[in-house]
Amino acid sequence: MKIKTLVIALALTAAPALAFAEGCNYGKQKQAMSCATGTTYDSATHSCLPVST
Numbered sequence: 001m002k003i004k005t006l007v008i009a010l011a012l013t014a015a016p017a018l019a020f021a022e023g024c025n026y027g028k029q030k031q032a033m034s035c036a037t038g039t040t041y042d043s044a045t046h047s048c049l050p051v052s053t
């Protein structure tokens with residue numbers, strides 16, 4: 001009975017740490033570049049360039 005209680009206590013203690021470790025990449029996903037009106041994103045220079053028509 002004590003071993004079962006110990007295993008359950010360890011699992012409940014480790015669960016939040018494992019859940020937090022799963023979310024470590026939160027916010028690190030690539031997001032689309034947004035440029036001002038009249039400009040467009042140039043992936044070669046990684047910047048916004050004016051649109052020439």
